[in-house]
Structures are given as C-alpha cells and as structure tokens.
Amino acid sequence: MDAVSNSADTALRARAARVVPGGMWGHLHAAKLPEGYPQFFARGEGAHLWDVDGRRFVDFMCSWGPNLLGHLHPEVEEAAERQRRMGDCLNGPAEVMVELAEQLVAMLPHAAWAMFQKNGTDATTTCLTIARAATGRRKVLVARGAYHGAVPWASPSLLGVTAEDRAHLLHYEFNDIDSLRAAAREAGDDLAGVIVSAFRHDLGRDQEMPTVAFAVAARELCDAAGAALMLDEVRANGRALSAVTGAEWLRDPAARIFVTGSFWCGAVPMAAALATLRVVQRDDVPARIERLGRMLRDGLAEGARRHGLGLRQTGPAQMPMVLFDDDPGARKGEVFCATALRHGVYFHPRHNMFLSAAHTEADIAAALEAAGHGFAAVAAT
C-alpha cells in the first residue's frame, strides 16, 4: 500500500485512536481487513465509494448489507427529504409508519403485523422477548456460529458477558435436522422458539442455503411445540431501521411486552423504506441483483480457473461469499482483496458480500478486471 496516498486515512486513524477505544468498534474496524483498506469514507454514490484520500471503489459490501439500492438513490432520497421537511422524530409516529407496516404485511406471506426498531439487534431481542411472552417458556434454539446481534445474549464475544445472559440458549447445526430435534428435546416443555438465519452465512466459511427438508422440519417442530420460528434477515434501505413482523398468534404478546426506543418512531427512515420497497417491486430488484451476481460469480470462477486456483462461491449469487481452497486464515483471500482494492474494487476476504441495484454491468466488468489482478497476485505467492 502506498503510504502517501493513504495519508488522510492514516491521520484520521491516529486521531481516532486517541478518542475512540481501539480506534473503531465491532465489525467496522478496518484492522480486520487486509492491508490498504481505508477505515474512513468520504462519500458514497450508487455502487461507488470514495475514501477520505479520494480513492474510488466499486463497492461490494453495501454498508455491510442494508444498502439495497445503492447510495443516494434519487427516489429514496426524495421521499426521505419530503418526510424530513415535515418531521422525523416527533412525539409519536407519522402516517408513514402505518403505510410501511401495511406494506410489509401485504408483501410477506407470514406477516400479520409489523413493529419497527433501529438495530437488527433490537429486532432479534424483541423476537426472543415476544416468543417468551407468547409461550411463557424460556429456551431458544440458536444455530452454532450464527450471528444474531451484538448484545450479551447474542454477541460473538464472551468478554463482558455473563453465563446467565445465555442461560436459556441451546444450540443446533444449521441444516442438521437431528441436531435441531436434539436441542428441542433438551429444551423439553420450556421451548419458546427457534431462531435461524435465512441461509447460513457465518464469517469465514462457505455459505449454505437451507435444505427444504430442514426448513420444513423447523416449521413443523415449532408448530408442534407451539413455539415461535424466528427468521433473522438483513437487507433494507441503508437508513437506521429494522423491523419485526409476525404471525397472528404472536400479535397479543407483541403488544404486551415493553420494547421501545427514543428514535423508533423516526419517520424519515420509514419514508425511505417505503420508497425502497416501491422501487424493489417495480424494478424487480432481486432479479436484477441476482443476474449481476451470477455475472460476477461466473467471471470469478473463470478467472480463478485461468490461474489454476481453487475457489468456492456459495450461497445466493447476490450475496457473494468467495473463499479460496487451502487457505487457512484467509491469507490468499487477503492478497486477492488487497490487490483488487488497489485496482478500485472493495471486496471482503471473510464476510459474505452484497450487490445493490446500483451495480451495473460496467461495475461487474471493472470488478472482474480487478479480480484478475488479484488472482494473478495469489497465483504468484
């Protein structure tokens, strides 16, 4: 990495090191990324990011998931701006909250109702609380290695966490029906629910789509036990907003538990979410992203083959997970990503990535060219 070209980032890191513990927190810490990755960003537009040194990148992280249409999407920004001029966080919600809840209930087959929060962690914690309130039971089954939040019951770290914070969690293996049933047997008549991600996307390992048999088994197990099946998913609108939607039998407990936040009625993110959902449906965004994701996947496979490298691409094409064979510690992945970054493309060596509706065929072509340099660098090591 050219130290000079990275000087504004270096200077900001030094300032941050003085006033922010460790310089940054959680999943956003650039120390977990290969050399040369910026910690600080100056600008985002569509599928492109600029760091504070003016380097431009084609972005394949999309704010680590939630940014679905790209930065500064005109229709989303216009809807948000219209709401901002009226008001954001008033003494209660605005009409847009009802519209958004109605929209989610209309779009999601399982949903009879919706509630809104700020963080994904707010949503998962609310789900567990509702499941316990609905059943009067305590045990929740969680897939081993799954990420459902950054509070004591869910955090991937045990530092500062007590045993009691996780006293009522039992673990199963994703896609392993026997392990799910064994965990349910252990919970016995204290089973409140099962939490599961839409597909397996643990850090640093191949993604796994759920088998139909596993999905059916989880549904049947919960129905038989009168327990809640909770699906944790993250792709939204790039503004601070999360949502819990639920079936009819969970409505009353959801109304009776106490969950809230100072900014949970914020109307601007809700207006942005409504505009996002409108665009997503009108433009069939999932199909578009999947098509571009396949283009990227095919190109990466071809590039790896050309360099004689074993590459595993798993899970949905629109959320690429790219891992090299024989790569303990993701060293090859780091060389690959660091090289691609120098050629203007922001990949991640360990975490699943994301495409947005703002990506174009030209962006994919640029990504594949940068990836070509990355594969060459890996082959040369």
Add this chain to the structure above:
Amino acid sequence: MDAVSNSADTALRARAARVVPGGMWGHLHAAKLPEGYPQFFARGEGAHLWDVDGRRFVDFMCSWGPNLLGHLHPEVEEAAERQRRMGDCLNGPAEVMVELAEQLVAMLPHAAWAMFQKNGTDATTTCLTIARAATGRRKVLVARGAYHGAVPWASPSLLGVTAEDRAHLLHYEFNDIDSLRAAAREAGDDLAGVIVSAFRHDLGRDQEMPTVAFAVAARELCDAAGAALMLDEVRANGRALSAVTGAEWLRDPAARIFVTGSFWCGAVPMAAALATLRVVQRDDVPARIERLGRMLRDGLAEGARRHGLGLRQTGPAQMPMVLFDDDPGARKGEVFCATALRHGVYFHPRHNMFLSAAHTEADIAAALEAAGHGFAAVAAT
C-alpha cells in the same frame, strides 16, 4: 374531545390496530395519555407540533427528551444535509465521527474516549458490558424504579423476561447512601459497577436532584471497589444517535468487547450532533432553557395557587415534572393536560417534560394561558 377534529388520527389508529400490535409500542403509545391526545403527528417545527388533523401544539415533550434545539433547526439541518449529500452509512465511519468524539472528550471532564450507538439502550447495555469486561466481575447496582432501557435486563416490564436476564442486578434507593452501600456489600467482590441517572426522574413521582453527599459516596464507593460508575443521561440532537464516553481505565475493555450495529457509523446524525453541540455552547442553550423553564414553573405555581390547587414541581426547571397533590392515578393531571391540549399545549401528566432552545417567551405565555384553563378544569372537578 371533539371526535370530528380528531378524525384523521382515529382513522390512522384503526389502520395501525390492524398491522401494528396494540396499535403502537412502548412509551409512544397514546393510550397512556389523556383523552384527546393524538397518536400520529404530521409535522414539527421549532417548539411546535402539528398532529395529523392539523391541530398545532406548543410541545413540552421534545421527542421525549432528545430534541434539544427544536425541530428543523436551520444550522443542524444544514450540517446534516451537507453530510447527507456526501454519505450517511458507508462501509465505515466518516471524519465526522472523529470530530464528534474529540468534541465530547473536550467537553466532558470525565471522558477520555467516546463510542456511538443508535439507542439509549445500546449505550447502557454497552456500559454494563464494558464494566464487566473491565473488572471481570458481574454485579451491577441499579436504582429501584429507574429506567435504563427496554431490553430484558432493563425493561420496566417482566413479560418475556427471564430471571437470568437480571440475575446480576442489585438494587438501591436513589439518594440513599446506606442502601447503596448495602447493595455493594451484597455484591461483595463481584461488583462490576453502579448505574445511576443524572437525577431521579421515575415515571409518576417527584423528581429528585442527587445530593452532593450521594454523588460523592457513589464515586468513592466505585473508586474503592475498582468498579465503574455509569451515568445515564438523555438529551441529544433528535436524530438516532447515542454515545458512551468513559475514563481512561475503561478504554482497553471498551476496545475489546464486541458491540456494533449496522447503522452505528451513520454520519448524518453525527454531523447533526456536532452542529447541535456548537449551537449549545455558542448560545449557552442550557441557561436559556433553564430561564424559560423557571418562567414556566413560576407561572404554573402562581396559576395553581390562584385556583387553590396543591402542585409539586421538582427536579431541574428545564425538565418540568408537574404533579398535583392528592392525585392517585394522576386523574387531576389528566384533566389538566387534556384541557391544556385543547388550548394548544402538549403537556404530560406523569412523565417529566422537556423544554428546547426553540421555546420562546411567547410559547411560555401560551402555555400558561392553556394551563390556566387546565387549573380551572381541575378546580371544577
């Protein structure tokens, strides 16, 4: 309440009842307010709110605390808009995060560092995790009746909460040194910290400023035990942002725990917070709000006297808590507030209220006139 003038709110409540459990959640539920209060708001500007039926109110809740300068403050909006055009939630923070952390460290005598979250609950939960990580201990002392968040360890409701969620909390009485020491003795060598609000502002009871002796005792007790003293406070900028600041000895554990959120790097609320702090210092906002708060307090005291009503106004004048003597269930408070609301002023019968820098002497005069009608109604019951 005139049913016709409230028809848009009524219609929205009916729609919300279908798609949101209970129609609304948590502290924002209008069912907890006197008759006639709107659930839905259309607009906010300065110290004024408009409900969806076009009724205008002088607002004394300020988004339940966080809105310090009033809605749509031009300098705050301009700073936020400038940052929005650059980017909000990118793949990492923007420079403004460092500036805001530096500003907090410069302004707050105890602070060596800062971290940012979305909810107050994120901040308090982070504090407990840091305290436990720093000390390797588990027990946290909490004032009986205090509100520190809406997740299982802190929620005012026990529904959906397990005993283990609170296994390591011990309770003391605010301002009661003996009870604090007794709780600390019970924690023994497992004391991680003490959490306390800046003053006592529990729902439905007189506010209480901390005595100097209590503050000193809490500080000394924590220092002697090597435990963390955590102060929970809520007045910010009206955008989704919370902060944890801490002393030097807590920096390393704060860096090592895992806390994060998809939107915690959002740059727009940070730009708004920086602008807010600039205005707060330049215009000596605390002094202004306190002066207007005293004007309101004096006027309310005079009005109550005129009607022969016993009124208790406690805590800081800028966060008014107005309770009637001999008023179980706050029935008098409800009549008072419902009447004031019909005269265009939004008070709260049980919760401490808030003034903002946008309130003017004319707003206070309008509030006192509305309050006069409220006192007359109470006296007539």
